[in-house]
Structures are given as C-alpha cells and as structure tokens.
Amino acid sequence: MDKLERLLNLAAALLDADRPLTADELRDRIGGYPDGKATFRRAFERDKDDLRAMGLPIAVEPVPGSDPPTDGYRMRRADYSGAEIRLEPDELAALHLATNLVRLDGAESGLIKLGAGGESAADQVGYVPFDDSLAVLIAAAADRKSVTFTYNETVRAVEPWQLSFSRGHWYLAGWDRVREDERLYRVDRIDGDVEPGDDATHEVGSVDDPKDLRGWELGDGEAIRARVQIDAVQAAHARHLLGTVEEQADGSVIADMDVRNPEAFRSFVLSFLDHAEVLDPPELRQGVVDWLESFA
DSSP states (O other): OOHHHHHHHHHHHHHHOSSOBOHHHHHHHHOOSOSSHHHHHHHHHHHHHHHHHTTOOOEEEEOTTOSSOOEEEEOOHHHHTTOOEEEOHHHHHHTOGGGOBOOOOOTTTOOOOBOOOSSSGGGOSEEEOOOHHHHHHHHHHHHTEEEEEEETTEEEEEEEEEEEEETTEEEEEEEETTTTEEEEEEGGGEEEEEEEEEEOOSOOOOOOOGGGSOGGGOSSSOOEEEEEEEOGGGHHHHHHHHSOOEEOTTSOEEEEEEESOHHHHHHHHHTTGGGEEEEEOHHHHHHHHHHHHTTO
16 A cells, blocks of 8 residues: 555545544554554654645544543544645646646655645646545545446446546546446546445456546546557657557558547547548547538
C-alpha cells in the first residue's frame, strides 16, 4: 500500500466514524502502517499532519468508556463540507505541471501542501476539487461497499476499487455490476448524488492508471478495436505516440487501438490531416466521415 492509498483510507475511516477511533483501531482498520509501535506512531502523526495540511480537520476527542482515558480521532463532515483543495503555483511547479498529475510522495518528501491561494478557482494554477460525492466513493472503496449513481443518463451499480487524480480530474475505477466488467468513470461527470449500498462481492482487480491511458482509451463503454493506417511521411510520429505498430512495405504503418472515447479517437486521427485513414470498424470510419461532411 502506497502513501496516497493509505491517506485516502485514513480520510475515509475518519469520515465514516460514528465515534472517536483510537490510533490502534485506525491501524487495524486501514493497514499499510509499519509493525513497530514507535515507527507506526511516527507514520500516523505524519499522516494526520498531511491531512490537516490539505484542509481536512481531524478532531481529537476522548474515547467514550475508555479507562484510562484515551484520545480518539474522527472527522466531522460538517467541518469540511464544501471545502476545496488548492495547490500553490510554486508547489505545482515543483511537481512538474506538464504531467497534470497530483502525486503524494512518501515520508521523506512529505505530502504536497495544499492551501488557499487566490480568491477563486480561476486564480489557481492547479485546482483539486473535493466534495461529498468523492468522500462517499473513498469511504466505499476503503470499506468494500457498493455505490449507485447516474452516469451518462444511466443508473450504475459499482464496487469502487480506486480513486485517482489525473489530468485535472478525479477518476473512479471499479467493478460495474450491471455490465459485469471493470470500468473507469470520471467523477465530475456523475449526475447527482452518490448513494452507498451493500457489501462488495467481487474481488478487487488491477486497474489502469488514468495517467497511463490515452484520451481515446478513457471511458466507461465497451472497448472497440480500431485499425488506422498512417502514411509513411507521418510513420515516425505515429511510432512515437503509439509504440508498437504494424510496418507496411510502402513505409506506412497500421495501428491497432482500443477505443472507448470515439470523439478523442476522431481528434487523434484528424491530427494527421489527410495522412491517416480509419480502416476498421465501419462505424468509427463513418463517424469520422460524417463529422467532416458536417463542415462541408
């Protein structure tokens, strides 16, 4: 378990707590901490500091009925509801803005400090939203619960596996019970509230990190296998963008691509102007033709 996953699990456990939880209870519930008592306490204290630096208030309260009296921790939703996490420009620069990825490093470098910057999101170089829907998804992933929500005008029943922030958006990876397959959703495209459900039943699987996916691969639909031929004059550029391609005798290349986002696929093809041709499938080829003809 990496530090980001542990922090998300800690935040979810604190948000879901109906009473103050002791440090030992949190360690057992979250996992991922060192075994030694002293090293655990140091890691736990750093994690609390990191969450507080993100603007998430952690309350310290006596644990009811403890003897001797013991401190516990929890996070009241009312204390942070509607809060937003903002990155200072110099912090984002240090993380290389070109990656468009917020990374939470290990103990040596500490968590990115997220604090107030300008007066609005437009004043910020980076803007990382955090709302109640995201909190419900994190809690469900940590506690192995299902959720329901509306996405693309369809009600989805999903078992959350992982939340990640990439390219300026939060993404949810998990098991779609209706489609009986792994799916990736962009959280800001969820319509309305996220409702918690029953216990998750499907084993957690491996998921693609959104930062490793190209635009046409990002989506929640079934992947469509596309074949695109790119002329010799643009073949080197295609190899650079796509990696493995099928070499042709005339110097052109053919690329096989898994498409979940037809609009992003169309934009990629048209970036080669008249040097790329969609060979298969017919519906994607016709989609490009229809789009071009709409401007004629």
